[in-house]
Amino acid sequence: MVEPGSGENRPLNSLSEEIARWVISLQPSHVPAEVGELSKLRMLDTIGLILAARETDAAKAALDVVQQQGGRAESVLIGGTDRVPAAAAAFAHGVIAHCRDFDDTFLDSVVHPGSVVVPVALAVGQAAVCSGAQIKLAIAVGYEISGRIGSAFGRKLYRGGFHPSGIVGPLAAAATAGKLYGLTSPQMVSAMGLAGSMSAGLMEFLGDGSWSKWLHLGWAAHGGIVAAQLAARGFKGPRGVLEGPAGLYHSFLRQAHIDFASLTAGLGDAWHGSAAEFKYYPCAHVIQPFVDAALRLKVEHRLTAGAIREVKCEIAEWCIPLVCEPRAPRLRPATDMQAIASLPFILSCALTDGVVTLDSICAANLRRADVLSLADRISHSSAASVGDRFEGQLEIFMTDGGRFCAIVGLAPVDEFAVRTKFRRNASLGFPPPAVDAVQAAIEMDVLDAQALFRLLARS
Secondary structure (H helix, E strand, O other), X not given: OOOOOOHXXXXXXXXXXXXXXXXXXXXXXHOOHHHHHHHHHHHHHHHHHHHHHOOXXXXXXXXXXXXXXXXXXXXXXXXXXXXXXXXXXXHHHHHHHHOOOOOOEOOOOOOOOHHHHHHHHHHHHHHOOOOHHHHHXXXXXHHHHHHHHHHHHOOHHHHOOEOHHHHHXXXXXXXXXXXXXXXXXXXXXXXXXXXXXXXXXXXXXXHOOOOHHHHHHHHHHHHHHHHHHHHHOOOOOOOOOOOOOOOHHHHHHOOOOOOHHHHOOOOOOOOHHHHOEOOOOOOOHHHHHHHHHHHHHHHHHOXXXXXXXXXXXXXXXHHHHHHOOOHHHHHOOOOHHHHHOOHHHHHHHHHHHOOOOHHHHOOOHHHOHHHHHHHHOEEEEEOOOOOOOOOEEEEEEEOOOOEEEEEEOOOOOOHXXXXXXXXHHHOOOOOHHHXXXXXXXXXXXXXXXXXXXXXXXXX
């Protein structure tokens, strides 16, 4: 594809027009079986996250806002009985699903797709009385758009102080919602064009552990639905929202080179959305491979925290400001948000307790002397070269002179672990029979969407 400018240089079809045609024409039979199965796991994972975090202060605030605003009773608030407008439900669920930082991630862009795409698909799917097959298809669409748009950004957004999920999320949400609302191709182009003007999210939360990070996901979900609703009513959006001279990429990245051809290359044949990695611990995804390595060494060598003299982590340079520095708040996190983004604190929990769970980031755990003591002995350095799977190195030095080393990197998808995670998380909001029923409903070959919504409405 020719990089567009203006006048004669502008291509006959914009990137959003190519994407819109694909989204509109996509049928369940076009989706590979493994992608369809992943859509079920994505739904299961995100619903579990919502149920696990529903009683957090952030969740209560988001739920209170949407309930106070009122409006048409379209979509259920999961774990309760209230119904609110679809955009409001997706907003609340997006915030809640992301607020434990336990959601899936694209490694190349560090975009979190599940906390945007699944809340949109569930909210609009209920409001528009869609079938389970339609909802699963829309989830596959949303992941594909997230993966492709995010991949072209890579990790460049971080350098500008932008949160990638807040930038990419609205367009993925618009495509997801537009598919379920049955938009025409021109309407889908407008929906994506409008959603681009809703792309936002600053990384300033890193400085004080505040909650704007979680807002970005909910706001993206909300914005994408509103964009689709406006487009359905004839509200026009720019067709060059992606590649235009004032479009998404040029505006956020300025003079950076962008491979625009990659956005649509092999669309429908190569499924980029499948690359989103599940998360098994409530922490920043770049910390996960270090936790895996630490737990493996702890079990293999029967390590105890008190016998550890020092731990050294070799980590990608771009990750250091996200999870290592400034060092003082990483060593003594004052909030759950700061704990989630602290390599030394989370790694200390793993080596001290042998697990990292939601209890690891609770207020009481942030003050544990044994965990904080070991965190002080965990240091980091910049890796000379890092690949695409958050590679690094972990070294543990014992007081008796022993040394244990592990290469760090993310493991393949573990479907059993995803289901176990769902059951553990969902049990925080539902009794065991309800957890069983929700899991069975989602994993059935033919998903009865309306039956699922009735199950999710249990209080």
